[in-house]
Amino acid sequence: MKKIGILTSGGDAPGMNAAIRAVVRKAIYHNVEVFGIMNGYQGLIEGNIERMDVGSVGDIIQRGGTVLLTSRSEEFKSDEGQQKAIDQLNKFGIEGLIVIGGDGSFRGAQKLTEKGYPCIGIPGTIDNDIPGTDFTIGFDTALNTVIEAVDRIRDTATSHERTTVIEVMGRDAGDIALWAGLSGGAESILIPEEKEDFQDIIDRINRGKERGKKHSIIIVAEGVGSGFEYGERIQEATGLETRVSVLGYIQRGGTPTAADRVLASRLGGYAVEMLLDGKAGRMVGIQSNRLTDHDINDILTEKHIVDLKMYNLSKELSI
Structure with missing residues (x-):
């Protein structure tokens, strides 16, 4: 294999640029040409493809987002769109493709592989919701962004003796x-995987108030419901002043942490090795700090499982 392509698809995640850098430089080290595909699968269909060299990825390891840009493509979901993409790859002589993204991105890689075009997936999403890997690129950075916000919000919540809901x-x-x-010491955590008894949330807040606690922090995942709705219900039930902060897209941006840069570099290098070894339709990941790979078909049929021991621990620590 002498020419490979790389694209990013779906939501951006801090550390994607570190993975792009690793792919480009690892491939060039092995005398393989690399082509960057701009704007994800839509850019692939349109032939928005550029040859990359060592300098193309200079000074990007510390940058959030993705220098290749990203988009979602409805056209690529069709057989006609996929064939257009393959035609473009053949036009540029690209023999293998590395796709950085989440499960939607991997479905595209799966389709191309099924049509005889070798693809390797790298998990890049802040949600950390991809099976087959302990961590996805971007999760650690997003987590630290949230923790910084929680710590800042707690200062104000304590000063004003408020309950704060953070979505x-x-x-x-x-x-x-x-x-x-x-890690932020929240009194209650609401996640899609577990149903939380609302009265337990209220009881926990009241117990804290009785022992002189000046604030309460409630973390709500957006899939559970609106932070504002929970804030209104909590204020009604407790009579305590309650404020709501929705962190939104601030969680996606920012300089990637060292952990994300290292993870992205390792996964990017390993993805190149997989292609050069003739592998296709695989996703690279990390489990127990060891690089692993899995069939993308298995990844798309399995379900990410949240660590319920951690969840139960959080409840025990917030008595």
């Missing part, structure tokens, strides 16, 4: 809420 990302997966809640 974080996580439509289908509660990892951000769970890890942020445990």
Whole structure:
């Protein structure tokens, strides 16, 4: 294999640029040409493809987002769109493709592989909701962004003796809420995977108030419901002044942490090795700090499982 392509798809995640850098430089080290595909699968269909060299990825390891840009493509979901993409890859002589993204991005890689075009997936999403890997690129950075916000909000909540509800990302997966809640000392954590008794939330707040606690922090994953609705219900039930903060897209941006840069670099390098070894239709990941790979078909049929031991621990620590 002498020419490979790389694209980012779906939501951006801090650390994607570190993965792009690793792919480009690892491939060039092995005398393989690399082509960057701009704007994800839509850019692939349109032939928005550029040859990359060592300098193309200079000074990007510390940058959030993705220099290749990203988009979602309805056209690519069709057989006609996929064939247009393959035609473009053949036009540029690109023999293998590395896709950085989440499960939607991997479905595209799966389709191309099924049509005889070798693809390797790298998990890049702040939600950490991809099975087959302990961590996805961007999760650690998003988590630290949330923790910084929680710590700042707590200062104000304490000064004004308020209860604060903080809504974080996580439509289908509660990892951000769970890890942020445990590391931020939240009184209650609401995640899509577990139903929380509302009265337990109120009881926990009241117990804290009785022992002189000046504030309460409630972390809500967006997939559970609106932070504002929970804020209104909590204020009604407790009579305590309650404020709501919705962190939104601030969680996606920012300089990637050292952990995300290292993870992205390792996964990017390993993805290149997989292609050069003739592998296809695989996703690279990390489990127990060891690089692993899994069939993308298995990844798309399995379900990410949240660590319920951590969830139960958070409840025990917030008595």
